[in-house]
Amino acid sequence: MIELDGVSKDFTIGGRAVRVLDGIDLNIPKGTIYGIIGHSGAGKSTLVRCINLLERPTSGRVTVNGKDLTNLDPRKLQTERQKIGMVFQHFNLLSSRTAAENIEFPLELAGWPKERRRRRVEELLRLVGLWELRDQYPSKLSGGQKQRVGIARALAPQPEVLLCDEATSALDPQTTDSILELLASINRSLGLTMVVITHEMHVVTAICDRVAVLHQGRIVEEGRVVDVFLRPKHPVTTEFVRQMGGADTDDLPGVPQDEQLLRCLFVGDSALRPVFSEVTEETGVHVRILQGSVDRMKTIPYGRFIVALVGPEEAKQRAIQILQDRGAWVKEVNSGGSGAMG
Incomplete structure (x- = not known):
């Protein structure tokens, strides 16, 4: 056009x-x-x-x-x-x-x-x-x-x-x-x-x-x-x-060393699903939501979260794989990490 x-x-x-x-x-x-x-x-x-x-x-x-x-x-x-x-x-x-x-x-x-x-x-x-x-x-x-x-x-x-x-x-x-x-x-x-x-x-x-x-x-x-x-x-x-605000690690308190800190992005229908509770049910890993929100860009829902995974190392890796299989973009971050997704 x-x-x-x-x-x-x-x-x-x-x-x-x-x-x-x-x-x-x-x-x-x-x-x-x-x-x-x-x-x-x-x-x-x-x-x-x-x-x-x-x-x-x-x-x-x-x-x-x-x-x-x-x-x-x-x-x-x-x-x-x-x-x-x-x-x-x-x-x-x-x-x-x-x-x-x-x-x-x-x-x-x-x-x-x-x-x-x-x-x-x-x-x-x-x-x-x-x-x-x-x-x-x-x-x-x-x-x-x-x-x-x-x-x-x-x-x-x-x-x-x-x-x-x-x-x-x-x-x-x-x-x-x-x-x-x-x-x-x-x-x-x-x-x-x-x-x-x-x-x-x-x-x-x-x-x-x-x-x-x-x-x-x-x-x-x-x-x-x-x-x-x-x-x-x-x-x-x-x-x-x-x-836009949203999930940012800059102001988070320290995370215990045995917890894995993740930044998770969901776009589309996956943003509206109870994915974290599904991960807990399937792996036994507790997903602790530290920060996050669900919003829309025009008609497309999206969710941005910072979560801590609590559980055995092998189970945490399974949890990450399930998150990715359910449509999440996942990145491991440090508690002092960058605030932007990407």
């Missing part, structure tokens, strides 16, 4: 060229919610603006739905841009227009007939839950309500792709969750491909299917959210993972 091949972007700052994006390769499947996460200055906003060519790449190619946007003339590019909606961090609403009129604005620019515009605006107001506030001006709306208007406006021309540039960064946690639920619902009902730019782990783990970690203009990790964040390989990814 969206392909970036060798996309680089340079800006001239203080008379010299500064590379903000460096050889980005991405393949975003149709219908997915794709997260791009990175710290401030990593190049996230530049990357998302290269997807719709609001920023033209210095080099490389951007293909959306089979069309190479980087080779289109201005008129054809404008036509293709109408198929790419964009939601902004600070809403960018017109203060002199009501909620309904803000949503209608891109349809006016696109030349839609008045009655067709009216029907589309009504449909979108109901979709985002703002029908009763249709005649309110932005100054009378809360931050979450303004973002709902922004989402409806982006959806108005019936785009195939929705780009969200830090769409929840200006919102409180409760409002953020409601906006994320709305985006996930839109993705399910419309099959819309979404690219979500963020620096917040919660946003990615709540709604995204895949994620790319951006650092200093380069992608340092990419894949399924559960794979990238539960077993991170790059230090930047590990740093983001620490935001």
Whole structure:
């Protein structure tokens, strides 16, 4: 659906060229919610603006739905841009227009007939839950309500792709969750491909299917959210993972020498099974849970635990084998070991 091949972007700052994006390769499947996460200055906003060519790449190619946007003339590019909606961090609403009129604005620019515009605006107001506030001006709306208007406006021309540039960064946690639920619902009902730019782990783990970690203009990790964040390989990814909390050996008291300390990761159905009690029943080894939790990334359950095995050495090795057979990733650690899974 969206392909970036060798996309680089340079800006001239203080008379010299500064590379903000460096050889980005991405393949975003149709219908997915794709997260791009990175710290401030990593190049996230530049990357998302290269997807719709609001920023033209210095080099490389951007293909959306089979069309190479980087080779289109201005008129054809404008036509293709109408198929790419964009939601902004600070809403960018017109203060002199009501909620309904803000949503209608891109349809006016696109030349839609008045009655067709009216029907589309009504449909979108109901979709985002703002029908009763249709005649309110932005100054009378809360931050979450303004973002709902922004989402409806982006959806108005019936785009195939929705780009969200830090769409929840200006919102409180409760409002953020409601906006994320709305985006996930839109993705399910419309099959819309979404690219979500963020620096917040919660946003990615709540709604995204895949994620790319951006650092200093380069992608340092990419894949399924559960794979990238539960077993991170790059230090930047590990740093983001620490935001999630979970099992960490740093604050554990000393473990007796005859106990074996393990870090266990379960993904999918295995996270919901009573695996530790099954191990005890089958081996006689007591599994002492020192730390852990079960949570979800989008719809996928996962559990992260630190446990101590108490029992004969041979039985403990059998217990580890059973854990692995039941779907756990297992790693032996020391009580002062690293806090990240992986």
